[in-house]
Amino acid sequence: MKNIEKKRIILHLDMDYFFAQIEERENPHFKGKPLVVGADPKKGKGRGVVSTCNYEAREYGIRSGMAISRAYSLCPTAIFLPVNMSLYKRISISVFKIIKKSFSKYEKVSLDEAYIDITEKVNNFKSAEIKGDTLRDEIYKREKLRSSVGISGNKMMAKIACELAKPNGIKVILPKNSKKIISKMGVEVVPGIGPKTKKIIGRKLDKKEPRVKDANTLSKRELKEMLGKRGEDFYCMFRGIDHSPVEEKREIKSIGREHTFQEDTRDSAKIIETFKKIVNEVFEEAKNKKIKGITVVCRFEDFQTRTRQISFDAKRYDNDFYYKKGISLLLGLLTENNKKIRLVGFRVRV
Numbered sequence: 001m002k003n004i005e006k007k008r009i010i011l012h013l014d015m016d017y018f019f020a021q022i023e024e025r026e027n028p029h030f031k032g033k034p035l036v037v038g039a040d041p042k043k044g045k046g047r048g049v050v051s052t053c054n055y056e057a058r059e060y061g062i063r064s065g066m067a068i069s070r071a072y073s074l075c076p077t078a079i080f081l082p083v084n085m086s087l088y089k090r091i092s093i094s095v096f097k098i099i100k101k102s103f104s105k106y107e108k109v110s111l112d113e114a115y116i117d118i119t120e121k122v123n124n125f126k127s128a129e130i131k132g133d134t135l136r137d138e139i140y141k142r143e144k145l146r147s148s149v150g151i152s153g154n155k156m157m158a159k160i161a162c163e164l165a166k167p168n169g170i171k172v173i174l175p176k177n178s179k180k181i182i183s184k185m186g187v188e189v190v191p192g193i194g195p196k197t198k199k200i201i202g203r204k205l206d207k208k209e210p211r212v213k214d215a216n217t218l219s220k221r222e223l224k225e226m227l228g229k230r231g232e233d234f235y236c237m238f239r240g241i242d243h244s245p246v247e248e249k250r251e252i253k254s255i256g257r258e259h260t261f262q263e264d265t266r267d268s269a270k271i272i273e274t275f276k277k278i279v280n281e282v283f284e285e286a287k288n289k290k291i292k293g294i295t296v297v298c299r300f301e302d303f304q305t306r307t308r309q310i311s312f313d314a315k316r317y318d319n320d321f322y323y324k325k326g327i328s329l330l331l332g333l334l335t336e337n338n339k340k341i342r343l344v345g346f347r348v349r350v
């Protein structure tokens with residue numbers, strides 16, 4: 001029963017190289033040159049990361065999340081710009097207004113990404129494609145920004161279609177072709193399969209880079225034994241099936257700060273002092289809002305990034321309470337290993 005999918009038509013929209021494209025729009029003379037948005041590279045000595053970059057910079061191998069120093073060494077002549085988050089947020093709001101005008105059932109995934117359930121709006125995939133084109137045209141007309149759209153019978157396949165459509169394109173994957181198309185891909189295309197799960201599957205199949213078609217030799221029971229309840233969902237997803245609904249989530253707001261140390265450190269007094277400073281900044285911004293949860297982030301010298309979090313009940317506590325909880329999470333992370341710390345961060349959900 002679970003292997004039969006309800007007929008739906010789902011559209012996935014994702015803006016192309018979002019932060020960098022906005023910077024190109026604001027500064028047209030940057031167009032055509034490699035452009036990187038992120039931390040200050042400080043002539044190769046900078047210590048933050050790349051947020052994103054345009055396609056010209058990607059040709060040099062630069063990618064989101066990469067150390068900015070690495071990006072600098074790959075292309076020292078690129079244009080490096082700081083993250084102007086308030087501008088990107090403002091433009092994101094405008095893009096979502098355009099979506100909202102034409103569609104009622106959509107789910108915001110991030111600043112530049114949304115799923116839209118258009119089952120009730122169109123009768124077939126041909127008219128779905130026209131809807132997708134109209135949306136892309138409308139965004140371009142109003143915001144002068146390019147985007148890509150994927151369309152299929154569920155969220156997972158619509159996102160895969162969108163990846164294939166990028167940049168500035170549209171792609172439809174008919175549900176009857178979903179299984180065949182996904183089978184050629186690496187298992188990590190399935191949402192929820194990260195490096196750890198991939199390793200478990202790879203070990204079982206004796207393959208370093210397991211593909212979906214390899215994973216399709218595993219029975220539902222085997223997957224459940226290996227990965228628990230999630231394994232059953234993966235069994236369906238490996239066959240192009242995803243039942244998850246498009247749901248408009250109430251927006252969870254988070255307020256956070258992070259600090260990259262000038263030099264990697266294990267000096268706990270120094271780490272705690274910095275932590276205290278950023279926690280206070282976060283409290284300052286969160287002001288009277290009810291805190292629903294806190295997250296502490298540590299990035300270690302080898303770039304491994306670990307987080308720990310706690311959620312709270314409906315009660316309101318004073319800032320000191322959250323600070324002490326934060327410190328205990330931080331100490332937990334620090335005692336996980338002996339590596340030096342590169343970055344520490346603190347975030348609250350409000």
Ligand code: DCP
Pocket residue numbers: 014015016017018019020050051052053064065112166167
């Ligand atoms: N972002 C970030 N750090 C990351 C990944 C992304 O700050 N590690 C930001 C910058 C991106 C935006 O989020 O512009 C959207 O992320 P995407 O993954 O959609 O990437 P892009 O829009 O930059 O590129 P693409 O054209 O591949 O979608």
Ligand code: CA
Pocket residue numbers: 014015016017018112
């Ligand atoms: Ca994007």
Ligand code: CA
Pocket residue numbers: 014015110112113
């Ligand atoms: Ca995105």
